[in-house]
Amino acid sequence: GQQLNQSPQSMFIQEGEDVSMNCTSSSIFNTWLWYKQEPGEGPVLLIALYKAGELTSNGRLTAQFGITRKDSFLNISASIPSDVGIYFCAGQDSGTYKYIFGTGTRLKVLA
């Protein structure tokens, strides 16, 4: 099945630093979602994006829907230890309406 290219695969950062990750696809998507997953739990929805160019914030998190509709990025500002986890992007295929998931960015924050 189709998968998104999500990068980086993993990040080790110092507390207080900003973080940026992105997802790209060869297909056009009509929705982008960003999730966070902690060990042994299910993904939790962070941000949903519905229009090309849309920029949405949720606290220290900001995500954008790329204008080509083939990419999206997530920024986390002033990281804290509880930001640790795996962040997934998901794009909704405009033809099948299925969600395609990225392989995840594993974030570790060093205090």
Added chain:
Amino acid sequence: DGGITQSPKYLFRKEGQNVTLSCEQNLNHDAMYWYRQDPGQGLRLIYYSQIVNDFQKGDIAEGYSVSREKKESFPLTVTSAQKNPTAFYLCASSFGPRGNQPQHFGDGTRLSIL
């Protein structure tokens, strides 16, 4: 509280045995989904259901079966035909597959082979 409940949290399967994973939601969602998660990979779609008494195969349906007799429930059976069942299984639901509705997830079931 509204949400998606998966049970059990941990499940062990013997060779040749079928096992069933439970997924219940009280969010009044129409659509429900089953995903498999392996280390270092994204979520892969096993089966999905848009309405009661209807379901479709996803990308990796072989060795799995589902039923959707009630709106709230979408159990997944991992059959003996699934030769590599060890994985983390996630159930999700949404108001519908169309209309840009985001999916919400349960807390997963980890299946291991004895």
